[in-house]
Amino acid sequence: MDGLQLVSSNKICGGYQKVYSHESSELLCKMNFSIYLPPQAEGGDVKLPVIFYLSGLTCNEQNFISKAGFQRYAAEYGVIVVGPDTSPRGVKIPGDDESWDFGVGAGFYLDATKEPWSKNYRMGSYLNKELYDLILQAFNNIVDPNRIGIMGHSMxxxxxxxxxxxNPxxxxxxxxxxPICNPTQCPWGQKAFTGYLGGDKSEAVQWDATELVKKYDGPPLTLLIDxxxxxxxYIEKQLLPENLVEACRSVEVPVILNLREGYDHSYYYIATYIGEHFDFHAKILKA
Incomplete structure (x- = not known):
């Protein structure tokens, strides 16, 4: 495949967990992404749905594929799963590795507008334009472009x-x-948005789900929050899911909030409920 280099390939649950690298035109550096090809992809004669998975702070493309145990569900439902990295790698901006919640490993899936971040930190466009299009083109024999979902953890x-x-x-x-549901109102979001976007609040709300849902006018959508x-x-008020639920209900956007008693922020928690999320996506993507 043009421009893609295979980094690794491991058979799991009848399919293959692969990692590829490519040169990103949005981020101006080499990037890795993971892709799980379920057994149904073999032969390339059937088009399958795709789920993008976005990892949280400090992660790269490895965390989800090695810790979540999702492959058994992706194989069961016949779903391709793509996982990008969380920030540009190796661009060496001064200060990019000084804190764990800003810079490397903490791209926040937005397009920075403030120097010196604006040149490389364009994870919003990388994900929703460059990587999205790359997956559709490079795997066009097995990807159904009309059945694509997305999920993520924390950031x-x-x-x-x-x-x-x-992107309705x-x-x-x-x-x-x-998820960080209302980043303009929590310390993580305020730090990242000030650093990447400057002090412009009108720009910050364009990357805040709680604010965005109030103006959503796209196709019918149900948000599942776990x-x-x-x-x-959650206890320290970094995540604020209730704020998002309240905003959804104010504009009648369907939302499900599952509160899981005793579970923490880790991949032990994700591994416990990842099957329910695949079931949720599969019902919508296979409808």
């Missing part, structure tokens, strides 16, 4: 929700584990 949950709400119709289904009650970031 990636924020990215999934924002990507759906900013691009994704048919969306779910999120412990939240552990023992998640320290």
């Amino acid at each position: 990636g949950g924020h990215g999934a929700l924002v990507s759906v709400l900013r 119709g691009l994704y048919k289904s969306v779910s999120a584990f412990a 939240q552990g009650t023992a998640d320290k970031f």
